[in-house]
Amino acid sequence: MNKNIEQLLTLVAGANDQLIEKHQQLSTTVGLLEQSLQASNAVTVDNIKLKQRLMFIILDANPEIVGVGTGKAGTEDFVFIDQYKLGALSAQVLIELMEQHLLS
Template sequence: MDKNIEQLLTLVAETNDLLIEKYPELSSTVGLLEQSLQASNAVTINNIKRNLKLMFIILDAHPDIVGIGTGEAGTEAFTFIDQSLLSDLTSEVVMQLAEKYIV
């Protein structure tokens, strides 16, 4: 696994643990979609009850930039909302995004 996607997966998984602590009723999972879109990898947080996902995509051509979007869990539906340098993503940033889009 590429070091950037591994770093992103770890960050998102740790944030999901914090989400579950803060929102015990939340039913969420973390997913890894390798080569999910052409020349990209993605990590998702899925809210199973609301059928929503928050998706973080790293394109092979730009491995230090993370595209962020939302969509319907279990589908490839994706609405781009922002992008960030991987180095700027923190658990706090991911938590704020999750609370805004999937909680």
């Protein structure tokens, strides 16, 4: 696992833990999809009950940028919604994204 995807996975998992503390009824899983799309790695957060997925993608060609997409858990279909510099992502930004896309 490269250092950028490892850093992203650690950040997303920590934010997910904080989200669950805040919303104790929430049931989510964090996963790693290595080479999920052509020349990319992704970290996913799935809301099990609502079957919603938030995906954070790092393309091999641009390893400092994290693309964010949302879609249906268990599928490869997703809609790109934004992108961030990896160094600018914080737990707070991730929690806000998760609350916006996984709670409703």
